[in-house]
Structures are given as structure tokens and as C-alpha cells.
Amino acid sequence: MSLGWYIARIRSMSVPEIVFRLGEHLERSRVRRMSRAFASPPTHVHLHTIPGLDDKLIANATPAFCRRLDVTVANILEGKFSALGATWPDTDPENLFPEEAWRIDPQTGRSWPGSESFAFDIKYRGSGELGDIKYVWEKNRLQGLQALAAAVSLNHDRRALAALEDAIASWARHNPPYTGVGWNSGIEVALRGVSLILAYNFCSDRLNDQTKRLILQILSSSRDFLERFPSKFSSANNHAMAEHLGLLLIEATVRTRGGDLQRVRHQYAHIARETALQILPDGAPAEQSPTYGAFTAEMVLLGNFVADTLGLGVSGLAKQRLLAFADFIAALSTPGGSLPAIGDDDEGRVLTLDAATERSYVRSVAQAIQATYDDLGTCRQDEPDELRNVLFGCSRLSHPSGRHLRTFPQGGYTVVSDRRTGRYLHLVIDHGPLGYLSIAAHGHADTNAVVFSIDGEAVLCDPGTYLYHGGGAWRTWFRGTSAHNTLTLGGVDQSTIRGPFNWGHKADARLVETKNREDWLVRVAHDGYRARFGVDHVRTIEAAPSGFTLVDQLQPSPGTEEVSIAFQFAPGIRIDNMSADLVFSRDGDELGRLSFDHPGDVSVREGEDRIDGGWVSNRFGEMCPAPRVVWRGHLPPRGLRTAFHLAPNTAKAATCLRVLDGLSSS
Missing domain, CATH: 1.50.10.100 (Chondroitin AC/alginate lyase)
Known part of the structure; x- marks a missing residue:
């Protein structure tokens, strides 16, 4: 292990732990003999x-x-x-x-x-x-x-x-x-x-x-x-x-x-x-x-x-x-x-x-x-x-039917299930702590991230894990903020990575507000950029007639640093640029359109030979190409509004939805 690894690990230790580690080292010396x-x-x-x-x-x-x-x-x-x-x-x-x-x-x-x-x-x-x-x-x-x-x-x-x-x-x-x-x-x-x-x-x-x-x-x-x-x-x-x-x-x-x-x-x-x-x-x-x-x-x-x-x-x-x-x-x-x-x-x-x-x-x-x-x-x-x-045994699991909003306050997740334009929409919003104990070993810097599925199939997804000890720069990428469906400020992570399983500064997340009704709303925030840039990232996710919108703000003011907001789509999704909108579809079925209400540099990458080129790890040790959309620019004071408009369901989607309804308690 490198000297840097030891230094990063010691920074996360209390005095009693340091004493324990010294005893552990002595015990290893005894076992050697x-x-x-x-x-x-x-x-x-x-x-x-x-x-x-x-x-x-x-x-x-x-x-x-x-x-x-x-x-x-x-x-x-x-x-x-x-x-x-x-x-x-x-x-x-x-x-x-x-x-x-x-x-x-x-x-x-x-x-x-x-x-x-x-x-x-x-x-x-x-x-x-x-x-x-x-x-x-x-x-x-x-x-x-x-x-x-x-x-x-x-x-x-x-x-x-x-x-x-x-x-x-x-x-x-x-x-x-x-x-x-x-x-x-x-x-x-x-x-x-x-x-x-x-x-x-x-x-x-x-x-x-x-x-x-x-x-x-x-x-x-x-x-x-x-x-x-x-x-x-x-x-x-x-x-x-x-x-x-x-x-x-x-x-x-x-x-x-x-x-x-x-x-x-x-x-x-x-x-x-x-x-x-x-x-x-x-x-x-x-x-x-x-x-x-x-x-x-x-x-x-x-x-x-x-x-x-x-x-x-x-x-x-x-x-x-x-x-x-x-x-x-x-x-x-x-x-x-x-x-x-x-x-x-x-x-x-x-x-x-x-x-x-x-x-x-x-x-x-x-x-x-x-x-x-x-x-x-x-x-x-x-x-x-x-x-x-x-x-x-193998019992069924209970699922709510119809529109539903539920928050898990200690874990820091809010789940929204809804039907829009005849499609089943399922969102998971992350507003939880980075991870467990002082090093938060298996957490990712993904606070305020959103993933969602339509008709039971993933649309926006988490990028995954890939590798641990052999991952190198990829391990850092898959844990970092830029890889997730959230905002990155000034090109730095909301929480500070110190080695493959260690973290330094940790963003503190909070659930600001929810409204559980037909025009539902979830507002979340974190302070990961407060010490470095003097701002909090506040994200509002709210229902819209044909889907939902995200509003990203930096408070108290956006400042001069460039912002990037990423949307990692799942493998199998296709992105087509239709002038003002990006159309996302699967197997020829248009699922919806993505649009931004403020001009910026919008890129779409999939499987490019670069670390941010659009990759998802669906299982350990594997990566597959998947579209990654990134908006870059400077936020206006009111924030950036990103709209996800769901396309009306086709006969294929309607059939899928009926199957999902039939499994609503399984």
C-alpha cells in the first residue's frame, strides 16, 4: 500500500482507531512467526x-x-x-x-x-x-x-x-x-x-x-x-x-x-x-x-x-x-x-x-x-x-398502485410512482448521506441524483461500479459526481475522493420539501460546494402534465463557475437531436423528449474512447456503451429547468403497462 493510502486512511481515523491499528500491526508481526x-x-x-x-x-x-x-x-x-x-x-x-x-x-x-x-x-x-x-x-x-x-x-x-x-x-x-x-x-x-x-x-x-x-x-x-x-x-x-x-x-x-x-x-x-x-x-x-x-x-x-x-x-x-x-x-x-x-x-x-x-x-x-x-x-x-x-422461501413483495410518493428519511431516498401520458413512471431521488462510517467506503458522490424508469425499463440510470482495486482512474470516475445524474460545479466532486474506498470532505444532504399530490414536488439540497464555492446545490423535481421537470439552482447565487449537469441514459436507449429537443427512444418506441430552458453547450456521447464518453457498468468488471447527455454553462439566477416530456404510449407500451398493472402486488 502506498504512503498516500496510509495518509488518507489515517485522516479518517479517531485516536482509538489509530491505537487499534497499531495493535493490529503488532499482531501481524506475531503471526508472521x-x-x-x-x-x-x-x-x-x-x-x-x-x-x-x-x-x-x-x-x-x-x-x-x-x-x-x-x-x-x-x-x-x-x-x-x-x-x-x-x-x-x-x-x-x-x-x-x-x-x-x-x-x-x-x-x-x-x-x-x-x-x-x-x-x-x-x-x-x-x-x-x-x-x-x-x-x-x-x-x-x-x-x-x-x-x-x-x-x-x-x-x-x-x-x-x-x-x-x-x-x-x-x-x-x-x-x-x-x-x-x-x-x-x-x-x-x-x-x-x-x-x-x-x-x-x-x-x-x-x-x-x-x-x-x-x-x-x-x-x-x-x-x-x-x-x-x-x-x-x-x-x-x-x-x-x-x-x-x-x-x-x-x-x-x-x-x-x-x-x-x-x-x-x-x-x-x-x-x-x-x-x-x-x-x-x-x-x-x-x-x-x-x-x-x-x-x-x-x-x-x-x-x-x-x-x-x-x-x-x-x-x-x-x-x-x-x-x-x-x-x-x-x-x-x-x-x-x-x-x-x-x-x-x-x-x-x-x-x-x-x-x-x-x-x-x-x-x-x-x-x-x-x-x-x-x-x-x-x-x-x-x-x-x-x-x-x-x-x-420466496414471498411476493407489496407494491403501491397508482400515484405514490414515499420518503425514507434516514436513508435519504424519495420514490415517486406515477402515470403520465398513459405510461408508468418510477423515479428514485437521492438525498442521503454519502455512506457508512468515516470512510463511507461503498458510497458514491451522487447526492441530488435522479434515476427513473418508464413502463418498468430503466431510462436514466446510475453508471454502476466497474472495478475496485484494479479500476484505477475508472474507479474514481464511477464514484465521482460527474458520472451521476446531478450537478457538478467547477469540475470538482461534491464529496472529496481519497483513494478507491476513502473519502475526505463529505457533502451533507437534506430533504427540503415534498408535496404528495397530483402535482407532486420534491426539493432536495446539499452543501458539498459550500466550503469551496460558498453555495448549495438545490434541485426541485416536480410533476408536469406530460412528465416531470428538474430545476437546478445554486444558492445564494450562481457565481461565475461553470456548471455541468449530466444525464446518464441506460444501455439500449437511443438519443436523437431534434433541434430544440433531444428525443430518447428504445427499440423504435419513442419514450419522450428532453429539453433545457436556457442555452448551454449540450453534448451527447456514447461509448467514446474517453473516461467520460458514455459508459455504464451493469455488472462488476464490465462496461457497455450508453448515451450520456451533458449540459454545460453558467446557471441563471432562477436556475436551469430541464423538462422530461413523456411520449404518449403506443400499443406496445400499453401492453407493457397492463402487464405491470397485473403484477402490482407481486
Whole structure:
């Protein structure tokens, strides 16, 4: 890590955190001198199953799940693996898990350090030649074991069992404790532990003694790591939740026969406490990312199940926050199931067959929560094919019908659903904090941004994430203000970026006013430019007869700095310049027109070979071209009014709208 990274991180730390980090550094020095062998637990410690997991799998596996499971397992047995928008080199079916499988980066073709390197010596931050460490971490989470174990449980698949045992043996042989990339981050250690424990629960009576012993040893060493190096202070986000979940499952699994569950109870108390911190009272995720919120909620859901099945009881507050999160996701979603991207998304999963083929992760988690605690009836997908929905259910989510305006005050979002010119309009307005804790790691500088869909399909969208450690300048771009549907003043971000996950100055956002009526109105503001330019950005979003308008102002006065206001359209949208208006359409269907009431320099870019050239990252590691409209100029004192006029619906749109109406409660 560079000196600049350390300086930026220290700036965000309190004195107690600095003391904690120094202690962490000393502990790493002690671990460096330890043996690299896996821990050998006492002879009176054994592996235990978690009651009910395998029974739920067998009882609830749907034909759709079984079909998807067959495809996933077939790919694994053929040596194929894809994740995070990348495809790994195929491995020999006769040698599915060579040492290189745990080290190779699929994008660069280069290998990360292995067992010859102390884990904490491996420099992975920044855009190094080896690639983005997220890729090798993904393989080392061993989440493919979940599919293999499910096939063993449901189909008594001997090839899947042999592959599962080979994978565990290979990983243990090439990844001794505290070496290589698999041992330098607590969340990776924890999620790998979850996968091993799920595999053990699904096929414990079929595993050979050597595999059971390896699982016991890996889990014991994982517990040692997680207890030595907890994520605290500025890093206590979803990482902390994952570590507590990993320890909860390890304590429930690795224990003496007939021993008490005090250590399990202790870890569940941490999960309940973190739930109250990471899911806000209105259901919005504190990290300001629906996908990270779902990731955290899925951990809580599994933790609640373990606590309940072991007779420890379930936190009422944890249940309440999970249901609030499901309600938040229902509000953000269109009835057809689309959900806007907001903030970071690295496609992390807890329970999964194959994240690369998952269709709607966030909704899947929300539906599992709803099914567990407040079932509203079967969702329109009668045969869920996700592992979490097989284990926990798949209830429908409730959507309001007709015009609706709803604000989530703690999370800082207002959602508007309306019908204009016979079309279904769905807007999400961001007026929330930058992110969670002092570094706000997964937030984007997108305050006052607006995204919207028409007839269930995205029109204005969030640009996405792309890459983390290997993203370089692109990582900065996708997090920055200019990439989002908001105003940028003087070419600088509303919040100050200090590294791939760090922030300095943070804009403070506020909801100024709402009017919930036919001529609805939402007014939001932030002070991100106050210290540098002496102004606040105030945006008013209000209903219009044929759509809606945005009015952007700088208060108390616009000053002399140039302003840019961006509108990132979704992939598949076409922009045509029709003199005074820009026409946006999809597949030949005109959706509407965009116009500005004050002259400026208006540009339209799509997929140009430049960092602001019109790109959207729909999934981690991928970018696709999409039109980006930018107005540049000087704001008049009254502000700039941008009008979105929706075109009257065609027969095709009317059909879509009827389908959406039919799904209004699913």
C-alpha cells in the first residue's frame, strides 16, 4: 500500500482507531512467526450439523432449482468457472483444482502470490499488473461447494461428491493459514467458512474422514484468524457482519458434544447489534447501496435461522430491520422487478448456486425475508431457483398502485410512482448521506441524483461500479459526481475522493420539501460546494402534465463557475437531436423528449474512447456503451429547468403497462 493510502486512511481515523491499528500491526508481526500448519483442534471437539438446513433443501427444492443446479454442477465438473463478468481458463476435468486455480487472475492471466508469501505482505490495493484481487478472492470463497453439496444431497451425485472432496483437499494443500491471497481479508475467511459449513450440512454423512478432518482444521484456523483480526472502527461495515456470521456458524459447528452454546450466543448478539447499525430504521442500508444492503440482510437472515434452530431466540429488532429492508426494496423496485443501481456493487453473495447467472439478487433476498417473517403469498415466480429462496422461501413483495410518493428519511431516498401520458413512471431521488462510517467506503458522490424508469425499463440510470482495486482512474470516475445524474460545479466532486474506498470532505444532504399530490414536488439540497464555492446545490423535481421537470439552482447565487449537469441514459436507449429537443427512444418506441430552458453547450456521447464518453457498468468488471447527455454553462439566477416530456404510449407500451398493472402486488 502506498504512503498516500496510509495518509488518507489515517485522516479518517479517531485516536482509538489509530491505537487499534497499531495493535493490529503488532499482531501481524506475531503471526508472521507462527507455524503455517492448520490448527489441530482438541480430540474432544467435533463437527456438528445445524438442524434443519439439509431438511429444508430436500423438502423445498423446486424443479427450476434442480434444473439450474444440474447446469451449475455440470459446468464445475467440466472445469468451467465464471464470476464478476469474467471467465476463468478451463481446467482439466481430470484435475479440476490445480494450485493455479486458486491464484490466477482471469483478466490478466497472471498469478497472485501463493503459499510462499505471508498473506499480509501481498500488496493488492491499486491498479497493479496482477489485476483486481476481487477475482482471486471470489474463487477462494469456495462458493462452488454449495452447488456440489446440494447435488450430493438431492441427487446422491458421486462425481459431485468426489469434486467437492478434491476441491477442499486442493485448497487446504495450497493455502495453509496466513499465506497467499485467501488469508489477507477477514470477509474472505468468513465467507469461505460459510461455504464449508453449508457443504458439511448438505452431505456430512457422505464425506470421507479426511475431508471432515480438513474441514475441522480449516474452520479452526479460520476462527483463529477472525478472532485475531476483527474489522472495527472505519472498516466495521459488511465485513464486520460477515466475520460475526462466520464465527457464529463456526461456533455452532466446531464444538464439544453436549457443550453449551455460550460462544454461539455471543456471536449472535454481535449480529443483532450490527443489524441495528447497518440497516437503518426506515429499511435503507447504511452503506447507501441496495446490493450491499441485501448482502448484509442475507447474512442476518442466515444468522437468525441458526440462532432460532439452536434455541437461542431471534432478536426482535433484527427481524424488524429485515422487514423494513424488504419494504424499502419493494418501494425502489418497479412492479416488473427492475431495481436501480445505487452505490457500489461487487456481486457478493452468501447463499448461491452461481452468482454469475443470478437474475435479481436484491429482490431474491427481500422475498426470502418476506417469506420468513411476513409472508404475503407466493411470488409470481412459482418455482424459485435460488438457493436462499429454496431454504427460506420466496414471498411476493407489496407494491403501491397508482400515484405514490414515499420518503425514507434516514436513508435519504424519495420514490415517486406515477402515470403520465398513459405510461408508468418510477423515479428514485437521492438525498442521503454519502455512506457508512468515516470512510463511507461503498458510497458514491451522487447526492441530488435522479434515476427513473418508464413502463418498468430503466431510462436514466446510475453508471454502476466497474472495478475496485484494479479500476484505477475508472474507479474514481464511477464514484465521482460527474458520472451521476446531478450537478457538478467547477469540475470538482461534491464529496472529496481519497483513494478507491476513502473519502475526505463529505457533502451533507437534506430533504427540503415534498408535496404528495397530483402535482407532486420534491426539493432536495446539499452543501458539498459550500466550503469551496460558498453555495448549495438545490434541485426541485416536480410533476408536469406530460412528465416531470428538474430545476437546478445554486444558492445564494450562481457565481461565475461553470456548471455541468449530466444525464446518464441506460444501455439500449437511443438519443436523437431534434433541434430544440433531444428525443430518447428504445427499440423504435419513442419514450419522450428532453429539453433545457436556457442555452448551454449540450453534448451527447456514447461509448467514446474517453473516461467520460458514455459508459455504464451493469455488472462488476464490465462496461457497455450508453448515451450520456451533458449540459454545460453558467446557471441563471432562477436556475436551469430541464423538462422530461413523456411520449404518449403506443400499443406496445400499453401492453407493457397492463402487464405491470397485473403484477402490482407481486
